[in-house]
Amino acid sequence: DAGITQSPRYKITETGRQVTLMCHQTWSHSYMFWYRQDLGHGLRLIYYSAAADITDKGEVPDGYVVSRSKTENFPLTLESATRSQTSVYFCASRSSGGAGGELFFGEGSRLTVL
Amino acid sequence: DQQVKQNSPSLSVQEGRISILNCDYTNSMFDYFLWYKKYPAEGPTFLISISSIKDKNEDGRFTVFLNKSAKHLSLHIVPSQPGDSAVYFCAAALSFNTDKLIFGTGTRLQVFP
Numbered sequence: 001d002a003g004i005t006q007s008p009r010y011k012i013t014e015t016g017r018q019v020t021l022m023c024h025q026t027w028s029h030s031y032m033f034w035y036r037q038d039l040g041h042g043l044r045l046i047y048y049s050a051a052a053d054i055t056d057k058g059e060v061p062d063g064y065v066v067s068r069s070k071t072e073n074f075p076l077t078l079e080s081a082t083r084s085q086t087s088v089y090f091c092a093s094r095s096s097g098g099a100g101g102e103l104f105f106g107e108g109s110r111l112t113v114l
Numbered sequence: 115d116q117q118v119k120q121n122s123p124s125l126s127v128q129e130g131r132i133s134i135l136n137c138d139y140t141n142s143m144f145d146y147f148l149w150y151k152k153y154p155a156e157g158p159t160f161l162i163s164i165s166s167i168k169d170k171n172e173d174g175r176f177t178v179f180l181n182k183s184a185k186h187l188s189l190h191i192v193p194s195q196p197g198d199s200a201v202y203f204c205a206a207a208l209s210f211n212t213d214k215l216i217f218g219t220g221t222r223l224q225v226f227p
Contacts, residue, residue, distance in 0.1 A: 035217075048214070100211075103160065107156055108156075
């Protein structure tokens with residue numbers, strides 16, 4: 001099916017563990033984004049990518065690593081998870097640069113760090 | 115620092131009435147503004163946008179108003195319907211060509227019969 005999919009949808013892990021959240025889109029969109037949603041903070045940009053092998057930091061990049069070896073995939077890795085990284089994570093994609101292009105979001109990945 | 119603020123975390127409106135969701139921003143360099151809507155267990159979806167060269171943009175039941183001098187925008191939904199019950203996020207960008215969007219904290223709208 002076409003669209004943007006995230007996996008896993010739900011994940012519970014322990015402090016210090018490495019966790020990777022996957023994001024896959026079938027539109028061949030150039031731009032991909034990772035946001036986290038927290039009460040009182042709304043959606044905050046973690047990292048984004050303008051194309052394969054091009055990534056850039058957002059508002060809250062500390063503790064996260066991204067890669068984009070293929071256009072369709074944009075995994076987000078927490079190398080050593082902390083409780084403060086408990087959140088709902090949203091991946092999004094856009095066909096072109098610029099805020100005017102519509103962002104298409106995945107359904108989210110709820111991560112709990114114990 | 116929250117550059118885009120939605121000071122009302124929730125709003126309850128009767129079906130058929132007007133819903134007004136507010137958003138304030140602190141950075142006067144923001145030039146392009148958007149509203150996204152989010153249902154539970156789903157990702158946000160784009161609703162409507164406005165450029166700073168305009169003070170109003172309308173799309174069906176949804177109208178966004180921008181007051182640049184007050185650094186304030188609002189989303190009006192008329193008439194409100196139960197299906198409009200969702201969380202609404204406003205977002206801002208430094209320009210139409212900027213890749214990054216700065217989102218607000220969200221307002222949960224509940225439309226009751």
